[in-house]
Amino acid sequence: MARQQSRADIASGVIIGLTTIAGLTVWSRLPAEIAIHFSASGTPDTYVSKPVGVVLMPVLMLATLLVLKGAFRYDPPDVPQVAATITVATxxxxxxxxxLVLAWNLSYPVPFDLVLIGSLVWAVVMVAYALKAEYAD
Known part of the structure; x- marks a missing residue:
């Protein structure tokens, strides 16, 4: 179990690092105000300064990682791999x-209908995976 958690921690850290690097890499091409939230139609409705827009998600990712680690430590799943998979997938x-937020702010077309569908599919797949793993005989 400890080995799987360790790999999940490393994978999660790499993903957070790559997310941070992505924002810093495109820094000079981003506008001063970055759209970070969009309506279902794809219209931006929340803007923040560039520094906040670039570091907000990596910080939220780190906080989410810590919350997940605490939750799985407090109430571990019956199948240890579930915690690792859910953590890395998140x-x-x-x-x-x-x-996608960076891409939109760099003026690349982002198909918000597909983003919404993809988000819903991701949520269903994660719940189904966790339930299947927990209740498999």
């Missing part, structure tokens, strides 16, 4: 969202 999902 970090990957958050990193992907940050990438």
């Amino acid at each position: 970090m990957a999902f958050m990193g992907a969202v940050h990438g």
